[in-house]
Amino acid sequence: MRRPRTTGEAPHGSPFVALHDRLALAVDHRIGWDRLPRPLGLLTLVGLRDNLRRKNLFDTTSYPTRGAPDIEAPSARHLTERTADGTYNDLEHPRMGMARSRFGRNVPADRTYPEPEPDILTPNPREISRALLTRHAFVPAESVNALVAAWLQFMIRDWVSHGHGAIDDPWQIELLDDDPWPVRPMLVPRTLPDTTRPEDGDGLPPTYLNEHSHWWDASQLYGNDLAAQQSLRAGEGGRLRVPGNGSLFPDRPDLDPANTPGFWLGLLMMHHLFILEHNAVCERLAREYPQWTDEQLFQRARLIVAALIAKIHTVEWTPAVISHPTTVTALRANWYGLLGERVHRLLGRVSRSEVLSGIVGGRPDHFGVPYALTEEFVAVYRMHPLVPDDWSFRSAEDDTLLREASFRELAGPHAYDFFGKLGLTDLFYSFGTSHPGLVTLHNYPRFLQEFERPDGKLMDLAAVDVLRIRELGVPRYNEFRRRLHLKPAADFTSLTDDPVWAEELRRVYSGDIERVDLMVGMFAERRPAGFAFSDTAFRIFVLMASRRLNSDRFLTTDYTPAVYTQTGLDWIENTSMATVLLRHLPDLRASMRSVTNAFAPWQRPSA
Template sequence: MLRRFYARINRTRPWYRLPFLLGLFNLIALRDELREDNLVDTRTPGGVGRTPGVTSATAGEERRRFRTADGSYNDLSDPDMGRAGTRFARNVPLEHAWPAEGDELMTPNPREVSRTLMRRETFTPATSINLLAAAWIQFQTHDWFAHGREPADVIEIDVAEGDDWFENPMRIPRTKVDDTRTDADRDLPPTFVNSNSHWWDASSIYGSTPERREQVRSHVDGKLVLKDGNLPLDPATGVALTGFSENWWVGLGLLHTLFTLEHNAICDQLKKDYPGMTEDELFGTAQLVVSALLAKIHTVEWTPAIIAHPVLKVAMRANWWGLAEEKLHRMFGRLSKSEVISGIPGSAFDHHGSPYQLTEEFAAVYRLHPLLPDTLEVHSLDDGTLVDSMEFQEIILLNAHRVLTSGARVQDLWYSFGVQHPGAVQLHNFPRWMQDLTLPDGLRLDLAALDIMRDRERGVPRYNEFRRQLHLKPAETFDELTDNPAWARELEAMYGDIEKVDLQVGMHAETPPPGFGFSDTAFRVFILMASRRLKSDRFITDCYTEEYYTKTGMQWIADNTMTSVLLRHYPQLAPSLEGVKNAFAPWKVQTATHATTPAADTAHATAVTGK
């Protein structure tokens, strides 16, 4: 009934234009609708080749109590669910998930879309958040998903006359083929596998294979390996030795180091409080705590920072604590079995009718490359003076370790990330340096063209069809798609047909809801998958107890925020974080005589989008 009621209302008024309570319950109705219609399994019918299920009694103590390296045995009845090397699911029906082929794959030319509609001419900042928010989302996506690529099988894209690309045609490696397909899959559209664990298990730190986990462990008191307070170098790659280090840069280095330090601090406290714990128990429990703390920070801090809408602030906090809110939760614990009243952590797990997998559409809407600026401005924490200005090419990949371990003080780097703004997620704001990026293996890519091609190649619907499948009204004209008349004319010149607009381009052109850092189109996937990643995970639901986490671990999660984690390991940051309610919002600017709050804290709704 609630779904039908809001379906009628939303024909004329979207959820974000409703009064507060109506908007809040509208979001609940939208989530229920998406759970019912937009969780599509892609696994082989009949379960051929799947690992047999086990029970708590037969799983073995390690599989029952702790997260496995590859994510297996999270659901004991279906051990392969969410495991690294298993397929991405879909948020659209499979008949709408067939990849583009032939002329459709190349129309319009992805390189021309990149150059004409996406390339940054002038940097447009998102002034209500800081650069830490941009680094954070890459840190999280490295935990969630990664597609392999086929170096020997390329897609060739014609390069126009006058283009300065170094070769013609441009060559983009295809996404790695799914080698788990059988004859039973012949009627399915192409599927792709996730090389990371699908679960929110901090695999970006711990790895998604037993081999990588062994490399990052010290095997002393449950701790992870550090060398003089920094991550050691991986001799195989030349970048930091951590769970997942692709597309490495200083922002990732800071966060990976911070939460490696946090893991080790948790181990110290656990060893003090539970001296009988084995080394493996210390490690496994600390991973549980770190994973849950990351999920909490993302849910109640990062998301409200980048989506600063009053309804969303309450809704995201309700995902964690329920509508009863944190204060009552701390005083009395869960007041109800309902996730709406008392939050998802500690509620009963529920896959909502479809085995848990992350989706191709989820990966698509998290392509937020415009967040990255062109330079990192390094300022002194002592007085705010400019210490250095580094082009991004100087702080990425093999250069990142040098910056993190020599020259600038780490507290200056943290402070600089806290006061610098990322880019707004919109057209004409894709970093130019990412449109000609050379990876450590020598592969040279235009990541904007790659983003367009990946959606087409993997069968992610184009913008209007994507909206239809997620219960949104499609744009009938280019002027309806965006409130920027100049962009509307550019889109019309590039595409001609509104139905041909690529998902990435449409989302970047779309006028977002007030306070949003990205489009309402992308947000529909967030509504569905943000809660699903928690609700399907037994370590956040049924097993979110002191038996698994210990009393110390549960208290650690409850008591900590991004700010407290930063201050535990870098107490020098205290003056710049004083009075800052959210660590992903701009920090206080330090001067020789006093600290001030940047004027950028004002006018959030326009600032976050740059519009």
């Protein structure tokens, strides 16, 4: 294995590759990848990804460390099983990507120091929320359905968590006289510090721990430690416990996801669906391998479901929300290669090249830097505008209106009540025939600007999103673009093509384009055709969407029949999101008959 690097550039490779990468940057700056014919656009994206791999992976595990948690001793089972806490994915470096390990970075360390007070609170995050983010009228993303919002949070619950924050020394946001917020000043918990860093930190910028495993291992279904995992299991046949109309943990409120901020009906629906899918996999494996124990069935089913989720996100969800023809091809190529799904099914991998035959089933590569999800990755995934405020629930049979609700009625423990009153078929039908919001200015959910946490505290999540990105040392918009090899905005009129927005931005940021926050800039900028979010965010996707596959042993060298079983590989390759839905909710067939991607709008019975 190559020695991990902490800073600097990885080798270029061949002179041809180096020339191609330089040309890709030049063409992207002059024309833009999204304005090129598809073949040229794909070549450009490959070059952009190469540049990002060489220049935008930075290691934080090499910073001073103390008191790292103990891990279990190596065992033969680590060769073929995902661990509960993410250890032993990389057998040479078993702590890599485990739960409670550090977030990495996509920008150099000297650009990740948080600003000191009062600069870090300037402009005021609450005023940014009120003036630039408040939703006055819902702006839908009409090319997709509302399942994209539920799916995204389902993924976030697998990938990242900074914990619940510390309220003993909160951020204090001053409020204007006309602000109706009930508590003055607004108090925002600080992000929990990295407990594995010495207090002085050797002068290096602060780091933070990911409470979740960094791997794409479906930890939202299976837990991030062995105790949680055991609580979720049925104890026979490898199955998970199927919830009724309430929590999986009626006797353990500390484990109830409804007591974690961000829980809502869409998340509950996805959890329920993929618990059913896990159990279906177990039933199939039990028929094929009747001698297997509960443990053997569970572990193989977990591998299969985790890989299936990664596939659905790669070849269905992401192409749906960034549906430019070039990106649809590029993202599917991450899984199948540019030779395509048909060649992949007929011949398997025909080349060692990830460009031709895809990443999955190839060789693992950390690109010289230990694998970790990054603070910048977390920042660009702050996409709360996807969530509508107002919801209509209708019958899958005849589109009859069953109930209307606000998002507040779907959040926290209320989700269980709502889930119990409407069947899963009607719930998924209602999401599939509704639109999420566009990720843009003036489209932040109203109820998330006055969000009541499970502990009763009110939060303006729009203001919190802005402050969190600053607090975690992610650069502001223009500097972020520079570090990702993009041109910064010269002024407010070049940042956005909406003159009203440009004037609003100029006023809030006192005419200083360099102070524009990353999230605000991403929400304001021009989007490529078919995109529900920004091209700036997409640059992190270009890098990290591939990296999550490249680094994972179970999605590269160990994506084999010996580890998954041939039955497992066939299940993954022959299953889509639509397959999952129709396997468990066959009454959705009429509504889904015209869609090739389950995240595209479904057909209503009357249509």
